[in-house]
Amino acid sequence: MTEAYSTSLVDCEHCYASNEYGRKFCSQCSFPIGGTEEEKTSFRLVVSSRKRFLDDAKDKIKSAKTVIYILAGLFFVFGLVIGFVMDDFATMVANLSLTVIYLVLAAWCTRNPFGAILTAFILYVTLQVVNVLIDPATLIQGFVIKFFVIVALVKGIRSAHEAQGYLRELQNLKAVPVDNE
Amino acid sequence: MTTNEVIGISSCVNCKTEVQAADRFCGHCGSTLHAEPAKPQADVFSLLTPSLTYYFLTLALLATYKLTTVFGDDFQGFVIVNAIDVAIVLVFAIMAWKDIRPLFSFSGFRFSIAALTVVCALAGSLFISELANFINISINDDVFYDTWLFHETTSPLLYSVLFVCVQPALFEEVAFRGFLLNNIQKIASPAGAIYITSFIFGIVHLAIISMLWLVPIGLAFAVLRLKYNTLWYGVIGHFAYNLGITLLEHFQYTPASLFFSS
16 A cells, blocks of 8 residues: 555544545444534444443343352252252252253353253243143242243343344444454 | 456445445445344244244143153053154144255265264163163153053064154154254354254153253254254164164163173
């Protein structure tokens, strides 16, 4: 690139990419470099609203993750009580296995929130179906807690999916660092 | 490839302005060029409807059979449950037939891979029989039958092979490595879809300890399916594994404690 050309280059004020003079939009992030102040503001508003949506989604993912940890804890305590107080060794092993599965899912939640929360949701609903078939009375037992758990997991699944979309959109607009997932 | 593309110049699809190959957005109208356009987000649960409906229908059927006396515990009840199970898979397979059909293609099928799958599956069935014996649980739990169920039939071995080896190998593969994997891949990454479907495959057998081997088996078949884009290796491997278990069971094999001493 010669001196004569470099004078006709403009740095994008959003992503700092070099653009030829006279362009209306940045070639790398679509920021309206040659646009009016209103157009620039509306671009920034889009970016900040997507960032806010992403943060909201992350909060819901975090709540779902906490719920998974709580489930692990509940199965652990329940398993120990069943095993040592009621001397039911087989049920204790099953409950401790569920504890391990929930702990693994909570850990996986950091890497793949969608997969982890969806799996936790399927496992939780499956256990409820099994319990109801064994003893229909369990359907209403602890209904409020079950409802709360399912709502948190469903919101988590939805948010994990939406977060992927917001992140992709923000990466496209060069508004967040691109990670090599 | 046009001359323009060769020298790195093309035009914007939206406004036809000339743009550079390295540009991600058109400088004139701001349209996206190379970057994927942001797709409108469909609700995740409407995308997941086929998978969740299939899973919860199958769960309701199998759990009712296993945990209640609705279907009885004789051979007739077993056949009825299996018929409903197969019917559910067929309905979902037909609905997604466009994406399932290519998975039955034999093009690119290699006998060496099939043979290796069979050897691994048979070795796996022996190993897992040993493991199950060691931790003192019945491996029958996860194939939903007890050997005595077939003893009242005219040909126990034939019916065992039919209901325990052929049917699950074909229909479980179509379900879990077929439309479930396809459906979940639309939302999750390939790796995520492999983990999720394998977990579902494990848990639908309703035997918590068996998940220790069912999930890895599911992972292996799912990897084979995505790597070679065919269901056949999974079907063959699944058949070989279940056949191994069935034969060991049928001939009253007492594990020789090859791997584990109890």
